[in-house]
Amino acid sequence: MLTIGQLAAYAGVTVRAVRHYHQIGLLPEPERDASGYRRYGATAVVSLIKIRTLANAGVPLSEIGRLLGADDSTFAEAIERIDGHLRDEIGRLETSRKQIAQLTAGDSLVLPVEVTCYLDRLRQIGASPRMVEGERDGWILIAARWPDRIREWMPAKLAELDNPQVVRLYRLISEILDSDAADDPRLEEVADIMAALAEQAFAAGDPDPGDETHDDLPFDLLDALAVEYDPRARRLRDLMRQRGWARWTRLERLTDPPD
Amino acid sequence: MLTIGQLAAYAGVTVRAVRHYHQIGLLPEPERDASGYRRYGATAVVSLIKIRTLANAGVPLSEIGRLLGADDSTFAEAIERIDGHLRDEIGRLETSRKQIAQLTAGDSLVLPVEVTCYLDRLRQIGASPRMVEGERDGWILIAARWPDRIREWMPAKLAELDNPQVVRLYRLISEILDSDAADDPRLEEVADIMAALAEQAFAAGDPDPGDETHDDLPFDLLDALAVEYDPRARRLRDLMRQRGWARWTRLERLTDPPD
DNA sequence: CTTGACCCTGACGCTGCGTCAACCCTCCAT
């Protein structure tokens, strides 16, 4: 007659596990000796080994009970099912591994490589870290909404950075972000440049992604994001409204005369 | 300003998940509106997307908080560690899959193929199902103790089944098991055969695995197993003792004259 | 007699939420 510790040691499991199997009815409670200790016979050892074998094979405890009493075809069927679960699980973990393999720190955390290139380029032309951070978060919002289409849009965005006006714009905004002036006069210049650029784009007949997707939410979020990053964005938005433009952050759109 | 449902939808998670992230402090609680509803801004959306990205990559929630605020090298280090965990997990599941692939129903559940062959052979020579079942469970106990060495022992055991005396022995025991007689007279014959076989083996100088391993517990368990399977085994053991043999089940051993 | 190694029951903890319950808020159609 074995104590629970000896039983567990023989089967290579912990005492707690054995008690757990009792609790869930997987292994029957044995007789107790005079002092209330559980006393196990050889059949208990055999049962426990069978249980552990199935459990080690990844069979959930809840299935093991039925499985041990099942006939061969039921058993094979159940094995089939469990193998399916395991395959799924492995697949999930492997996609996880691929994902985290791509998670280098910084920008590429959530963004496709095209966007991180764009952000790097922004740094090159003199955008401040804070500016780039804001841009990155904006692109995160965009990427969440259109994960597939975002790659199409990047080449055009990247090309824009060759435009000296755009470069000047980003530098200006960077400077403003880094200053503490509550109402920076340079905001007017920023608005002028943005309006001019919007005018050019409109004249060139650029396709407006907002029209295609017909989903304002991401752009509302972009506006809100800018304001959360720097409250002076609100003032900039007003200046843009005066110039006949709304949704200034990512993509511009002609509107009726404001107010 | 978004409600919790809109926030969750944008990031592709459930409302419950968002509340969970609040609870564990991963996502800060936002302001409430007049009626107590949570109201989220754009930065919350960005944070939630970052969280989900890491979580989808298999990063435990408890790590995500630190990771989002970590510098690049800390981040890379953590990623390394998490990838290690994932690899381990995948490895475990894959061994599980291999294991259950080998789990055909019946005998081979816990036993190596050599043993199941032996059991099949037992059936061929006329051992009853009940007898074979008992043998199988005995081998399970052995296999649990010496999982590596058991393969060495099987050829000899298999060869034994060519001995007509051994065949007669198994058939006799099968018959007794299938009968209900409380004290079957054939037990005497069983004991005679077993004693004779033991004598031969001893004379041939068979190595006694019990001596090598110096671990009596498995053999005690085998004895106990037999008794639990059929109480008449106790009588058989006494008969064997009278003939100068102990530990009758698996391997015999000479002892001092009994009692 | 003490000490250390076991045994007992009962209960919480872990992970990442799903799923009630019981109630409040808002908006839209009647």
Place this chain on the structure above:
DNA sequence: ATGGAGGGTTGACGCAGCGTCAGGGTCAAG
């Protein structure tokens, strides 16, 4: 004005498979 649908709120339990106390009692040995 009202009622119902479809949001939102907190609080709580449940899941798998045990690990890990807490607060006892028991056994074998020195």
